[in-house]
Amino acid sequence: MTQSPHNQFATDYLNQVLSPIGLVKTRYEIPEPVQEIDIYFTPNATASDDLLSLGLLGRFAQTPALFEPFGDAVTPDQIRDCLSKLFHLHVKLDQRAKQENRSLNEEELPRLWILIPTASASLLEGFAALPDEQNWLSGIYFMPEFYYTAIVVIDQLPPTPETRWLRLLGTGQVKQQAIDELSALPNDRPKTIQRGMRQGIQAGQRLIINNVLRTRLGDLTPTLAALVTPLSALPPQELTPFVLKFSQLENNAAGSQQAQHFIVENLLKIRFGELDAQLLARVTPILQLPPQELSQYLSQLSQISRDQLLERFPEASPSTSP
Known part of the structure; x- marks a missing residue:
């Protein structure tokens, strides 16, 4: 069913x-x-x-x-x-x-x-x-x-x-x-309950993100759908700007592109602070990863250093997002 x-x-x-x-x-x-x-x-x-x-x-x-x-x-x-x-x-x-x-x-x-x-x-x-x-x-x-x-x-x-x-x-x-x-909530609960709580909250945020994006854009591209998982892991206060941005998107291909670039740029900004030209130049190559790999890579972003990211995408050239 x-x-x-x-x-x-x-x-x-x-x-x-x-x-x-x-x-x-x-x-x-x-x-x-x-x-x-x-x-x-x-x-x-x-x-x-x-x-x-x-x-x-x-x-x-x-x-x-x-x-x-x-x-x-x-x-x-x-x-x-x-x-x-x-x-x-x-x-x-x-x-x-x-x-x-x-x-x-x-x-x-x-x-x-x-x-x-x-x-x-x-x-x-x-x-x-x-x-x-x-x-x-x-x-x-x-x-x-x-x-x-x-x-x-x-x-x-x-x-x-x-x-x-x-x-x-x-x-x-x-x-x-x-x-x-x-x-x-403080982290003084049993570890199993903490894990269940964290996963439950992420599931709730994943539903919210999906609903907002589908309302604005219709069916999601594989790339945009892959970005929902790393987004849902953010604390609620960090997720709010993304939801506000999504609510302003146009229902067309350009809207999907804007959403994808906005998500990756701001996930990088959360990890590294304000982005310079080198980091901005990596946004498009990151989005070119296969969807499953893209989702996994951004989900692990907190463990990736700036040097590791630049090394992973050495051929990127400076560009700006749409």
């Missing part, structure tokens, strides 16, 4: 963040009929400290869980499709337990968390999904007990440290605020 850009980002992000604390199965298939669950998660028995560091997302992950993220408001049919996957999986687990001559423990049944940016009152009412603010934060709506399902409306979650990992799956300013908060 083809995933939307947001769905692909959300699946990758949850995989990176949850894999240090349990078993993650992405696009998990349920046969007869074949259906795919975006994330099927089973926690490790020893992951309690890491779960706490993930706030509300960690609380969701204390027990077996299915995560179905959406980038837009959902329809009743989409909710029913999610419920169908859950119930088919419950049946499959019950059948497996019987084959093993044991009773299925209720705690083994995964709970479904449907993650959506917004939801209408009629949608929530139609599924009898109600808040439980005595035990949970606002923005979480629980279906009746034996449905094992909750709808999490990301943009309704309070902007607190406990929700930041989930708000990264929101939209617009909600997502950006979460990225800024996560980037500012």
